[in-house]
Amino acid sequence: MTASPVSRKSLTFRINLAYFILVPASLIALLPFAWMILSSFKTLKEIRQIPPTFVPQEFTLDNYVRVLDDPDLPLGIFYRNSAIIAFANVIQVLFTSSLFGYIFAKFEFKGKKALFWFILSLMMIPHQMTMIPGYLILAKLGLINNLLGLIIPAAIDAFGIFLFRQFARSIPNELLDAARVDGAGEFYIYRRIVLPQLGPALATFGMLTFMFNWNAYLWPLIVLTEKNVRTLPIILTWFSNQQVDKTNLTMAASVLVILPVLFVFLLVQKWIVEGITFSGLKG
């Protein structure tokens, strides 16, 4: 280090100041989670107490037992619904995005430019533009209150195609041609040579897609109106609206819905962060 002693001193001061601000700021950032979790262990009586307590005076697991036992709230079914939609969409979106991204990057065909620009322009159209006719189409096809209604229209992600085109460009042509000389079919080349090359991008974009699907609210709210086909976010609001006087149960249900998945996302956070910084993608 060639920095002068003065700047070194100011650097230490700066770092101390940083902690001085960052530590309280992160406590505030974590406060809502803490409030939710602590409240889920309180009795209803304690929650109704004025002024409210922060740490439970009387620690109880009763809320969880009752939420998990509630015949009105078969959490397992809603977990399953959310998982089916999210996994199906991740798989199909990764497949179409990588396949078409690769095709747009490495092949020449008539109308390629026009088609690609058309897909790009789709990225500019917000989802709510097609929300109403989308609902009407699903209604005509009888897919309202059907999980397929959230899967079939979601097979193509314009942004994903764009993203994978960027990645596929860097695959050397020699590698593809060598496989062709060896007699490999085109789809085989995509599956055995292109896909492995796209590995990190698949992981990153897959995680983002999963997160968006798992947390989605508006579109599932429109398509899934019957209780048993609902996903976790919708059932959570439904439950909290039903249980006006049962804040304790709502908090326990919220913890059960939010925390397990939050934990999983936390483990793969690196991929998600990378995806967002790389693409500037927002939910």
Add this chain to the structure above:
Amino acid sequence: MTTSTQTRWQRFFRGRDSAEKQFLAGAISPLVFYMAFWTVFPLLWGIALAFFEYSPRQAGGFLGFGEGNPFVGLQHFENMLNFSGDAPLEVQQFHIGIRVTLLFAVLVVPLNLLITLPLAFLIESVNDKVKGIFRTIFFLPVLAPSVGVAIMWGFIFHPQRGLLNAVIGEFTGKLVGIAWLRDSSLTVWGVPVALFAIIVAYLWQDLGYNLIIFIAALQGIPQGIKDAARIDGANWGQMFARIIIPLLMPTILLAAVLTMISAFQVFDIVQVMTDGGPDDQTQVLLLNIYSYAFRYQKMGWAAAVSIVMFLLVFSISLVQTRLLRTEWEY
């Protein structure tokens, strides 16, 4: 390479042509059909809806148009320009929706940047090991479903049981029962307190995006520039204002535009926390569209409002593409 091997290669690849064509046709034609049905068709249908009085409950001809769902031409758009006091309810609500949404976005963007930029700078300045911990803490809410976020914050703002009133009570020594989300008489500088409460929850969840984008951008600034400034005797504030901010300008502008676009489309948190209340003070545009289309079944009107909203978002997206095309030089 000899001539004979060259021709052999050429022949080989000519033979491949049909295989390649098959592969392309097999992949591209389903794509075109799929997009025609699930994107182009709904888009056109959505535009057409805006010129009709349309309810899915009414019978009609092709796609439900006509008969019970009559053609009204530009009526919906003309109504939108009716600013008089006796305008139909949906028109008044539309005007409220535009106003609330603009207010929301205009407040969210600067507040977001004012928090995320210094925060990114602070996080970037600490030890690598703890850096990751801080980043994770502030990024955590991004990963949570916005519905859960809304329920958490709704409970914090609860008049009797909420954490916020309890904390205020602790400091003032009095019992407070402020109805942050329900009392329409509460305003600060003309902005409803309920809207502020939603902004707090929204910011809390949304900060992580810009934060990690800014941290990545800060890491991209060459160390040499920072060292040079330090040797020249720049202090922390000068460093931030004169070096860091100008260098980050392209990233900041892009982040601001992206934040604004997503702020325009806010729905989840508002619908769960206030459902547009009190007295429509938080009635954002997308909630308005949702209510008219799916609660009141006035889909023609809602489609017309969607087009206006699309134009709003689209104009910001155009700014974004302009920004992306601009060549920035360090």
